[in-house]
Amino acid sequence: MSINRDKFGALLFLCLALIYGFYVDDIPLLFGDEDAPFNAQTLPNALAWILGLVSFIQLVMPANQEAGNLSSAFRGLKWGRVVQLGVLMVFYGFTIRYLGFLISTTIFLVGGFAVLGERRIKVLLGASIPVVFIFWYLLTQLMGIYLAPGDIFEMLG
Amino acid sequence: MLEGIFSGLSTAVMPINLLMVAVGCFAGTFIGMLPGLGPITAIALMIPITYGFDPSTGLILMAGVYYGAIFGGSTSSILINAPGVAGTVATAFDGYPMAQKGQAGKALAIAAYSSFSGGTIAAIFLLVAAPVLASVSLSFQSGDYFALMVLGLTAVSAFAGKGQVLKAITMTLFGIMLSTIGTDPAAGVARFTFGNMDLIDGISFLLLAMSTFALSEALLSILRPTKDTRTDEERALKNLGSMKLSKEEVKTMIPVIGRSSVLGFFTGVLPGAGATIASFLAYGMERNIASAKEKLQFGKGSIRGLTAPETANNAACSGSFVPLLTLGIPGSGTTAVMMGALISYGVQPGPRLFVEQPEVFWSVIISMYIGNIVLLVLNLPLIPYISRLLALPQQLLVPFVLFFSLIGVYLVTFNAFDIHMMVIAAAIAIGLRLLNYPMAPMLLGFILGSMMEENLRRALMISDGSLAFLWERPITLVILLISALFLSAPLVGNLRQWVKNRKAVPNDGEF
Numbered sequence: 001m002s003i004n005r006d007k008f009g010a011l012l013f014l015c016l017a018l019i020y021g022f023y024v025d026d027i028p029l030l031f032g033d034e035d036a037p038f039n040a041q042t043l044p045n046a047l048a049w050i051l052g053l054v055s056f057i058q059l060v061m062p063a064n065q066e067a068g069n070l071s072s073a074f075r076g077l078k079w080g081r082v083v084q085l086g087v088l089m090v091f092y093g094f095t096i097r098y099l100g101f102l103i104s105t106t107i108f109l110v111g112g113f114a115v116l117g118e119r120r121i122k123v124l125l126g127a128s129i130p131v132v133f134i135f136w137y138l139l140t141q142l143m144g145i146y147l148a149p150g151d152i153f154e155m156l157g
Numbered sequence: 158m159l160e161g162i163f164s165g166l167s168t169a170v171m172p173i174n175l176l177m178v179a180v181g182c183f184a185g186t187f188i189g190m191l192p193g194l195g196p197i198t199a200i201a202l203m204i205p206i207t208y209g210f211d212p213s214t215g216l217i218l219m220a221g222v223y224y225g226a227i228f229g230g231s232t233s234s235i236l237i238n239a240p241g242v243a244g245t246v247a248t249a250f251d252g253y254p255m256a257q258k259g260q261a262g263k264a265l266a267i268a269a270y271s272s273f274s275g276g277t278i279a280a281i282f283l284l285v286a287a288p289v290l291a292s293v294s295l296s297f298q299s300g301d302y303f304a305l306m307v308l309g310l311t312a313v314s315a316f317a318g319k320g321q322v323l324k325a326i327t328m329t330l331f332g333i334m335l336s337t338i339g340t341d342p343a344a345g346v347a348r349f350t351f352g353n354m355d356l357i358d359g360i361s362f363l364l365l366a367m368s369t370f371a372l373s374e375a376l377l378s379i380l381r382p383t384k385d386t387r388t389d390e391e392r393a394l395k396n397l398g399s400m401k402l403s404k405e406e407v408k409t410m411i412p413v414i415g416r417s418s419v420l421g422f423f424t425g426v427l428p429g430a431g432a433t434i435a436s437f438l439a440y441g442m443e444r445n446i447a448s449a450k451e452k453l454q455f456g457k458g459s460i461r462g463l464t465a466p467e468t469a470n471n472a473a474c475s476g477s478f479v480p481l482l483t484l485g486i487p488g489s490g491t492t493a494v495m496m497g498a499l500i501s502y503g504v505q506p507g508p509r510l511f512v513e514q515p516e517v518f519w520s521v522i523i524s525m526y527i528g529n530i531v532l533l534v535l536n537l538p539l540i541p542y543i544s545r546l547l548a549l550p551q552q553l554l555v556p557f558v559l560f561f562s563l564i565g566v567y568l569v570t571f572n573a574f575d576i577h578m579m580v581i582a583a584a585i586a587i588g589l590r591l592l593n594y595p596m597a598p599m600l601l602g603f604i605l606g607s608m609m610e611e612n613l614r615r616a617l618m619i620s621d622g623s624l625a626f627l628w629e630r631p632i633t634l635v636i637l638l639i640s641a642l643f644l645s646a647p648l649v650g651n652l653r654q655w656v657k658n659r660k661a662v663p664n665d666g667e668f
Contacts (some may be wrong), residue, residue: 006324009592013327018335020349026452028346037622040341040348047337051330058323062655073591082380082587085555086580089563093576096567103558112556116379127553135564143209145568 002069010058021048084115090105100150101139105132160402162284163217168213169527177218182531183284183539185225189356190233191554195242196491197597198228198374201366202558204498206343207563212502215519215522219495220478224276225430227470232540235309235463244432244470247440251455251462259262261423262400267460268467269537270402271414271506274365278418279425281476283523286426290483291511291518293579297484299615300626304636306458306609309486312428313598313641322647324615325598328589333609335360342607343614349614355574360582362497364575365603367562368582368598378551382582400537413443413464421469425476432470432477439469475525482518483505486605490597493604528573539624 003011024044033039088111096103109128119123139145166293168174181203188199199222207215230242235252248268253262297305310329338349339359350356403411416438424435443465444455455462480488485507487493499506504517511518586596618627628634 005592007372009324009327009589009594012592013331015336016331023349027341028347030344030346033344037617039337040344043610043613044337044348046335047330051327051334052324054323055539058327061323062658067593073593077380077591079380082376084375085379085559086584089559089580090577092563093573093580096576097573105564109556109560112559116552116555118550118552123553131557139568147267 002067004063004067005070005073006064006067007059013051014055017048017052020044021052022110024048028033045063048099081115085112088112088115097148098151100153101147102132102136103150105135161288161515161519162523164516165521166312168516169217169408169523173210174214174217174520174524175490175527176220176529177214179531179535181218181221181223182228182528182535184221185227186229186232186532186540187225188222189226189227189229191229194374194558195370196223196244197366197494197600198371199223199226200491200498200556201363201371201493202565203562204363204366204494205561205568207498208501208569212499212504212514213520215498215502216495216517216521219498220521221528221531222526223491223495224272224471224525225533227474228269228272228532231272231467231470232265235264235268242432244436244473245466246433247436247461247466248470250440250466251457251459251662254458255363255463259445260458261327262398263402263406264458264463265405265537265540266400266402267410267463269533270284271410271417271464271467272471273529273533274414274469275418275421275528276475276532278414279422279472280522280525280529281477281658282418282422282480283525287479287483287518287522288511290479291508294508295512297508297611297632298630299619300630300633301636303609303616304627304633304640305486306469306482306605306612308636309428309480309488309639310598310602310609310643310645312488313601321593321595324594326644328594328596328598329602332599332604333606335365335599336603338608339453339608347539355572356580360578360603361566361569361575362604363501364566364579365582366497367566368579369586369599371558371562372579372583372595373586375555375562376583377590378579379555380587397457401558409579410459410464413461414468416442417465417468418472421472422476425473425488426479428480428486431491432473435469435473435476436466437561439465471529478521482510482521483508485510485608487601490600493597493601497604499601520591553578 024041027041029039031043033122088108091111092104095107097103099107106128106151109123109132113124113127128136136147140147169178184203185196185199185391188194188202189196202218203222204215207218210218226242227244230240230245231248234240234245234249234257237247240249245637252264252268255261255267278492280456310333313325321352336359338356340346340350340357341348347357390532401452420439420442421432421435424438425431441464443461444452447455451459451461463605477488480486481492481496485505486497487496496506504510504514563579566579567573569575590596616626617624626633627637
């Protein structure tokens, strides 16, 4: 089964409008705000309705054949490397506090170069370590930004 | 006004600001030449660097990056027919044929002189128009601001490409929705935070800009690898030829520069239009008014065909600062990023800026002149050297872009949650880009969303819940009518096309 790319997008946004609209009621209102001409729910409510309407119009309007089908939009893409870079970024987020800026950034850059096919140790280390140190020096010594050394060093005493 | 100009001049010529203009133009040119990275990414990457600076210095750096990125885009358009940014697509029509004839140096020189002239003339217009508009807009009320924001958001949709109108509207609404996440500033209640304390302050603008542009553009270059054009660019730069222009060529350029500057500036002022539309309009206008003999030259290396879009796109860049500086409404994705940066410095763009922080207002305008001079005297001769930086292989370049994006956001809050949030936002942005949804309207919706809500709330409170404020003041009504026109024009066009297609294709039952 294949669906038109534009129709799929419209369907996604219709779902988003429904979910967003569903959660509008969860926004707490201050006492007396229920009858106010404008409260914290007014704009979200309007947005849910308008987005729902716009997505619905897109869904029922004739399909734009130039858009192609969904599978063609996602075919032939190199997902492997992008997923690996995504995992590396998540890992960077987890380690930056624990290992500190210097170690976590070096690991991130070396990992990034390696994911994208760089295998020469000289390049892997030569392009990452000096940049990380220069950047660290700029931030801490010139711009006066405090970068914590990393929780692991505090734990080690 | 004269006092303001001198104050702006003294700020703009401070050594740090001169350095920032030069650095901005240089960095912008480099990033603009890289395939896949546009001016929004270039500016977004600069924002974290500017946090330690004065607002004037930060904005001066970003203005330099903006000009530089457009110029860098022109360079790759001319040399290898691969425009780095959409605003320089029309440049390739005649610039590339000139380069193929062995006149790449001349084409680059024409582009630089045209950009310089267009930018300078438009900056003079800006110098005159901005204070006038700013003083007029001082009388604006909440209702007028609400109407102006509606205009800004609808105009973006109106100028979206063919078949993209509903998608642009969708993305604008999506941007406004994202702006509602966090604590409601008026009522102080949490909205869509789902109990997560990291979302209490809402999504940061910088996070959204970085992940939807810098991160997603860098990752897309891996996901959807295009032909690596940097070696072609390097090869083309080795055979630049002479950069000198003859008297006849200069004579041909002058009237084109005059016309295209005016057209470019006013197109840039329109919210939602900008450099791309300005360059196409100027190219079209020159071709239409050319004699039959000259018309034949278009597309084959016409000087007029190269001068017009190059002048217009730079003039439009200056023009797009008018709504930003005077009304506080960004007219394009690029100026939306700049506005977000200004807000994060604690500067509120708009008519009060002209009154309360004239040095910021004027120094930006003055720095545009300086930026144009830097582009001409520094960037043009340095093009072969800047291009050497392009030799940096992609496997090294992409991780650096990812690192600068992530650390730029992290250094603001020191919250690792932001890094994870960026990964999620970039993944969504990649998905939406693959579904052909434009990102700039989302950013515009995000920036204007909270301001629009605040003004609508205030206007409704003042009018005691009555919607009469929408038509009571003529200015509000006119702005809203223009918005309705902007919104309905492309939709009516689509509907007419649909009816026409239905008439053209007979029903199955008739056969």
